[in-house]
Amino acid sequence: MKEKEARIASEKVQGLLSEDLKKAEQEKLAADHQIASQKDMYKRLQEYNTSLQQYNSKLQTELSTANESLKKVEKEKLAIVENLSTLRGHYNTLQEQLTSSRASVDEAVRLKESLVNEVKCLREELHRVREDRDRQVSEVQALTADLLKFREKTGKSFMELDNLTIKSNALQETCSSQLEQIRILQHQLAAANEKLKMADLSTIETKVKFDEQKRTIVELQERLENAELQLSEGEQLRKKLHNTILELKGNIRVFCRVRPMFSDDGSGTETVISYPTSTETLGRGIELLQSGGQKYPFTFDKVFSHEASQQDVFVEISQLVQSALDGYKVCIFAYGQTGSGKTYTMLGKPDAPKQKGLIPRSLEQIFQTSQVLSAQGWKYKLQASMLEIYNETIRDLLLPNRSNPSDMTRGESGVSGKQYTIKHDANGNAYVPDLTIVDVCSIQEITLLLEQAAQSRSVGKTLMNEQSSRSHSVFTLRISGVNENTEQQVQGVLNLIDLAGSERLSRSGATGDRLKETQAINKSLSCLSDVIFALAKREDHVPFRNSKLTTLLQPCLGGDSKTLMFVNISPESSSVGESLCSLRFAARVNACEIGVPRRHTAIRSADSRLSYG
Template sequence: ELKGNIRVFCRVRPVLSDVDCSGTEGPVVSYPTSVEFLGRGIDLMHNAVQKYSFTFDKVFNHEASQEDVFVEISQLVQSALDGYKVCIFAYGQTGSGKTYTMMGKPEPLEQKGLIPRSLEQIFQTSQLLQSQGWKYKMQASMLEIYNETIRDLLSPGRPGSFDANAALSKQYAIKHDPNGNTHVSDLTIVDVCSIKEVSFLLQQAAQSRSVGKTQMNEQSSRSHFVFTLRITGVNESTEQQVQGVLNLIDLAGSERLAKSGSTGDRLKETQAINKSLSALSDVIFSIAKKEDHVPFRNSKLTYLLQPCLGGDSKTLMFVNISPESSSVGESICSLRFAARVNSCEIGIPRRQTQMR
């Protein structure tokens, strides 16, 4: 059973006063309040006459706190401790709130994102389960995929600049073993025992991430960020064993070419991003349609995540939306993509997109 495990949550960030000062009007997003849509619907006004409506498993509006969002995913995170393979993606254009959703801000504490919150929960719960005989081993790795090349964010040569010489000798070849475990050669894997240890690694990884400049966001990330926590649990009294994986993925910005004013290196980056994002959607749709051949190998991202996207794994995708009218074109693209992914959940196209 390959389908049935993909859910899509939509999150709309607040209007940012410093971004939205370019003479564009206020938000173009509204939320239908009928019982059918409550908490699940989003309307997007393109202009006075064109309205687009979408439905998701959940919609978080600009008032949703990090805690509000985490409450809705904490069970999914928990299932990694129970031995499931879990993937949580953030998809959307640059500046839509992907990094805020996944990592958040370190200060104040309530702005912490899903990654630190998930890790806190996992460590707390694994401690509690000790009283029932469970012993867990946790291993963290963090990488980014930039222009279809894997970079180790925890390699000893880092943080700071990307060490080209070190990279040349490292292949970062992806292999899957028959037990559904993924190995990336030369990738740094760190045993972690506490939230403090992982927080330190997250800081290190954040420093190492490559950032690019586009017209839309000075610090926009042009790479996919993949945080992986491997969890091995052994119950000493029952001899039960579980092996779970939690993948938390901050995807590169989904914006199309023209808007980011791409030329040269930026153009190459954008093409690589588009290629891997479409490879991701091809894989999701192909799994949903139960096709015999799922094109996992078409991108590094999908090949890396292969065991965590099929089978009895659990996938959640956040589609992050910028509410400003200047972003409405990109928002429609993101919402259409996400609505298609959402319709995979039950395997038949739902009445997701209504254009009036």
């Protein structure tokens, strides 16, 4: 019995072993099939990488061609401006010559009038002299007749005759002197007539010169109009090339900025961040060094070291701000950990001219450029609004009579307790109904609005930052432009966003309300990361609606907007981990591709909606 039982057990074990062998063979076949599919996928990825490299080379070539065309246009523009300045100087010179010629003509006319009056007086005096001469001749004749009568009738003495002779001689001498005076007056009259003829000739020559100068002025005015027309055409070509260059650079561009070291940051951070000096990465590369000597290199569209000023940063985005005036949607937002300098980059210190941030500098450029373009017939209407997203709740920062945030119950939208929602119009643009929209006409009004918004924004103190922004702030400027000469209309939007800083609870020491705020901030930034990952992988579904922040940014990240991201980095060694996460996230953003920017030329009807597209 025992042998029989052992035999049966042995047979069962052999059966189980055969079944395990069959399963192992099946698993081996499945593994071989999976390896073959992985090799095929790897081959396809290599082919896709080769095509991407070829496409990148093509884009670089087109960019070089566009840069050369832009340089030529800039040279032509400079030549036109110099020619215009020369023409204006020539025009001013001709105006001065015309003024002097007119003065000469007036002087000649006055001289002519004085000479005519003088001739008239000389003629009257000559007439009087002639009358005196005739009267004296008649007197001489009368005296001669009386003398003959006296000789005949009375026989007066020779003494009386001598006296009469003396008188007659005296009268003859007087008559001779008067005749001489008459001849002198006739010479003076002839000279005056000659002067009058010369004055007439001078007047005619002056008139001829005046007509020639008038024709020259007309020709210069025509050339000036042609030059202004060429300047207008050059400006349109500049806008076209400018937008082409921005499209070639990528619709989502990423800039990196490293803030300076502070006195309370500690020491030992000299080797944490470095900047490559090779030609390819100069001004675009940054390297992060971790403990142990491990190096992490990154390359972005532009890298600003801790020595870069606010003006240096703004120069790089000024062309993007110009696109908003040209009728495009523009979005600029700052990302980074708490205390990395996001609010300083976006807002700065408006009271200190050299430390103004991107928001006040962008608005100053828009006002200055709009005033320059007014000479070409452009008129602009500017409308501003500002909100914050605090604990997944939208707050209106420009709401009149808004209470201080510290006096409000966390989570409320304002004094009235109004709840704001985000909606989308027919064009896919996100907007917030009933949000306060203010018409602005000067930079002073914008400055007051920024001060009001800064006072209303939610801030708090943490271990990482004395004044930490506890919300995401969104400043929006809607631009409506009309050209009265060409009847062209443009509609642009400028979104300037200061995101709240990411932070680790272990470092920030947040508790209570600060803990709730930190969790909400990190959750919204995590949703933003999910959106970027989905865009980078070209997934069919992008989770824009997972948070209020990504819902607002949907037109900027997935639409036809020109978008720029600032990733702000802290240089101290204790922030290496957060800095590495921020740089990796920024690299993924830089790899995303969204729709082609579209210029908006239709004026929408005035309503209370504000688009964030």
